[in-house]
Amino acid sequence: MRSAFALGRWIAVLGLVSAIAGCAAGPNPAAPVATGPPVAPVSDLAAALQAIGIAVPPRGRLVVVNIPSFELVALQDGKPVLRSRVVVGRPATPTPELSTAIWAVTFNPSWTPTPAMVRWEGARHMPPGPHNPLGRILFELDNDQLIFLHDTNDRRYFDRPARAFSHGCVRVEKARALAAWALDVTEAEIDRSIARGGTHREILATNIPVALVYRRRFPDDDGRLADYPDVYRQQSAAAVPGEGLPGACLDPL
Numbered sequence: 001m002r003s004a005f006a007l008g009r010w011i012a013v014l015g016l017v018s019a020i021a022g023c024a025a026g027p028n029p030a031a032p033v034a035t036g037p038p039v040a041p042v043s044d045l046a047a048a049l050q051a052i053g054i055a056v057p058p059r060g061r062l063v064v065v066n067i068p069s070f071e072l073v074a075l076q077d078g079k080p081v082l083r084s085r086v087v088v089g090r091p092a093t094p095t096p097e098l099s100t101a102i103w104a105v106t107f108n109p110s111w112t113p114t115p116a117m118v119r120w121e122g123a124r125h126m127p128p129g130p131h132n133p134l135g136r137i138l139f140e141l142d143n144d145q146l147i148f149l150h151d152t153n154d155r156r157y158f159d160r161p162a163r164a165f166s167h168g169c170v171r172v173e174k175a176r177a178l179a180a181w182a183l184d185v186t187e188a189e190i191d192r193s194i195a196r197g198g199t200h201r202e203i204l205a206t207n208i209p210v211a212l213v214y215r216r217r218f219p220d221d222d223g224r225l226a227d228y229p230d231v232y233r234q235q236s237a238a239a240v241p242g243e244g245l246p247g248a249c250l251d252p253l
Contacts, residue, residue, distance in 0.1 A: 044223030046078040052215050052225070063102065063178075063210040065149070065170055067095050068228035069218045070163040072149075072172055074181060080221060082181055084174035087152070087163045094232050095168050097214050098147060101207040104140040105179050107193045107200055108132075109150070128199050136194045137175045139182070140201070141210060149210070151175035164231050170212070182208055 046056040049064065056062060062075045067088050074082040089095035111134050113123035126132045135151025145168075152171040157163055172178055180187045183202055193202070214232070217225045 043079045045080050048219030048223040061208045065212045066218045067214045068216050068231050084172055085158050087157050087166050087171040089166050089168040090164050091232055093167045098212040100141045100143045100210045102139050103142055103207045104201050104203045106138040109134045109138040137179050
């Protein structure tokens, strides 16, 4: 008994040391989404997501963006409530794998390019309006990589089967529906918020976890896994420091 007790204490100490080391090292943008303790899935989609290493809580909300399938799935209480096509980063400016959260929705955002974009692409500041590349809705994500989900003023790429055209941020086809769900309002209320004009921000009552993942096998609504092309050739966005980094969401293509 004393030996078993001592072994248990030693395992607990090792677990604590590992946890502290993980915090000190900081988050790894290319790491798989942590699965946590196993929970019983409440839908076929949740079961399939958990089978490929994406934890789906049985309560609460979750947004999953899968880069190779160019799609976003919103889940509530373990069940899918919204599925949308998205445009992700080009191979030269890839969307990184990232665990983050939506904390606010900004209506009628403005956009300011980086100095490199001004120099190499002739980019200019864009005020709010119909020509802004961020569209009318920006989902503020808690990260330091200038990665956001957003609307777009150019919807033509949503009709393409391969949708890797951005500078790293994620353009969402159903941005209005996603905003309505995130803020617990109707799409008509979202339209009224846009029509108010000017840039204004709505803080979410509770942050919504977001997982940007790279899974070449990803489930449909019925939980069946489908295969998708390796759009980034298995290269992480963080593989080469200083190269292939996202470009502050300018999407001029």
